[in-house]
Amino acid sequence: xxxxxxxxxxxxxxxxxxxxxxxxxxxxxxxxxxxxxxxxxxxxxxxxxxxxxxxxxxxxxxxxxxxxxxxxxxxxxxxxxxxxxxxxxxxxxxxxxxxxxxxxxxxxxxxxxxxxxxxxxxxxxxxxxxxxxxxxxxxxxxxxxxxxxxxxxxxxxxxxxxxxxxxxxxxxxxxxxxxxxxxxxxxxxxxxxxxxxxxxxxxxxxxxxxxxxxxxxxxxxxxxxxxxxxxxxxxxxxxxxxxxxxxxxxxxxxxxxxxxxxxxxxxxxxxxxxxxxxxxxxxxxxxxxxxxxxxxxxxxxxxxxxxxxxxxxxxxxxxxxxxxxxxxxxxxxxxxxxxxxxxxxxxxxxxxxxxxxxxxxxxxxxxxxxxxxxxxxxxxxxxxxxxxxxxxxxxxxxxxxxxxxxxxxxxxxxxxxxxxxxxxxx
Numbered sequence: 001x002x003x004x005x006x007x008x009x010x011x012x013x014x015x016x017x018x019x020x021x022x023x024x025x026x027x028x029x030x031x032x033x034x035x036x037x038x039x040x041x042x043x044x045x046x047x048x049x050x051x052x053x054x055x056x057x058x059x060x061x062x063x064x065x066x067x068x069x070x071x072x073x074x075x076x077x078x079x080x081x082x083x084x085x086x087x088x089x090x091x092x093x094x095x096x097x098x099x100x101x102x103x104x105x106x107x108x109x110x111x112x113x114x115x116x117x118x119x120x121x122x123x124x125x126x127x128x129x130x131x132x133x134x135x136x137x138x139x140x141x142x143x144x145x146x147x148x149x150x151x152x153x154x155x156x157x158x159x160x161x162x163x164x165x166x167x168x169x170x171x172x173x174x175x176x177x178x179x180x181x182x183x184x185x186x187x188x189x190x191x192x193x194x195x196x197x198x199x200x201x202x203x204x205x206x207x208x209x210x211x212x213x214x215x216x217x218x219x220x221x222x223x224x225x226x227x228x229x230x231x232x233x234x235x236x237x238x239x240x241x242x243x244x245x246x247x248x249x250x251x252x253x254x255x256x257x258x259x260x261x262x263x264x265x266x267x268x269x270x271x272x273x274x275x276x277x278x279x280x281x282x283x284x285x286x287x288x289x290x291x292x293x294x295x296x297x298x299x300x301x302x303x304x305x306x307x308x309x310x311x312x313x314x315x316x317x318x319x320x321x322x323x324x325x326x327x328x329x330x331x332x333x334x335x336x337x338x339x340x341x342x343x344x345x346x347x348x349x350x351x352x353x354x355x356x357x358x359x360x361x362x363x364x365x366x367x368x369x370x371x372x373x374x375x376x377x378x379x380x381x382x383x384x385x386x387x388x389x390x391x392x393x394x395x396x397x398x399x400x401x402x403x404x405x406x407x408x409x410x411x412x413x414x415x416x417x418x419x420x421x422x423x424x425x426x
Contacts, residue, residue, distance in 0.1 A: 008048065
């Protein structure tokens with residue numbers, strides 16, 4: 001009896017998913033717990049494993065289609081794992097060879113009868129040999145797949161500490177290339193004087209991003225304040241200790257750990273920026289869960305550093321590197337993307353000089369980092385060249401007053417320009 005392949009529960013608030021890439025196609029055998037299909041939610045990509053060993057007998061939902069949690073998307077016909085199937089084929093093949101050898105031996109003693117049994121004896125060997133699928137059926141679809149994997153963040157010692165690379169296609173093993181679905185997004189050709197356009201359905205995570213950003217604009221009173229910070233002291237401190245840091249912890253010392261520490265210091269001074277509005281109440285968080293906005297494989301994600309105030313510089317760098325790697329592979333867990341009391345976004349890795357970041361609801365603040373550039377500045381009556389960065393703090397004016405926002409950003413600037421203040425807490 002066929003076993004149903006159902007969409008599992010992937011989160012309390014998630015009721016619908018989008019079918020991603022099928023890793024196994026109809027007619028292919030699978031082992032128990034082998035990943036069969038990817039499903040995309042508005043927060044992460046999840047792989048569904050085979051509940052039993054057998055063969056994919058029917059696929060009900062194709063790539064790009066939506067399905068409800070608990071809905072059947074395919075069937076598996078139980079029948080032993082792939083290894084057992086291969087063993088049976090080898091045994092059948094060996095038996096056929098033995099029968100053929102016996103027939104040849106018999107034919108030597110009875111030459112007059114050799115012609116007749118020779119053909120039937122070879123037949124089992126032809127049946128035993130696995131028949132490859134026609135090349136035309138195995139070839140990937142010529143059009144672009146609906147949900148390609150992408151590479152995104154990687155940890156580096158570049159500006160800001162966390163370098164997020166632009167979206168590029170993720171390398172897929174040849175076996176997966178052969179299994180790409182033939183269904184492709186609809187393309188409208190000969191539009192506007194013969195120029196082609198392509199319509200691709202929005203992924204669940206992209207729809208969720210759009211929804212959240214619009215909600216933030218509509219439901220909060222957003223305002224942004226700016227400042228600039230001299231990165232000379234941090235760069236000197238980092239250059240002085242980066243080699244020892246690398247040798248001891250196995251990771252490069254970036255800038256992001258400095259800004260996480262500086263932001264926490266400032267949030268302690270202005271707790272409203274670390275709070276949120278719930279109905280008619282203001283909820284002050286007595287903990288510091290800092291979200292780090294990164295470009296994941298499917299879009300922007302904000303994994304959270306839990307209790308970041310208790311983490312060392314090394315723990316921050318190692319955790320960010322791990323989260324960035326798994327964001328690239330779409331393997332972050334849902335709980336790692338939920339919560340957060342404050343967010344840091346580094347647009348400087350793309351070359352951004354200035355921007356106004358949007359808060360991640362229900363948070364009340366987000367810090368935007370930008371490119372470090374050598375600029376002329378006045379110091380003690382002289383014009384000198386210093387590595388400068390613009391900072392932007394977007395805040396919810398319903399809960400944070402302008403004075404508090406400016407004080408918070410100014411405190412971040414002061415701590416970065418004198419990083420020793422983080423150690424002595426002054």
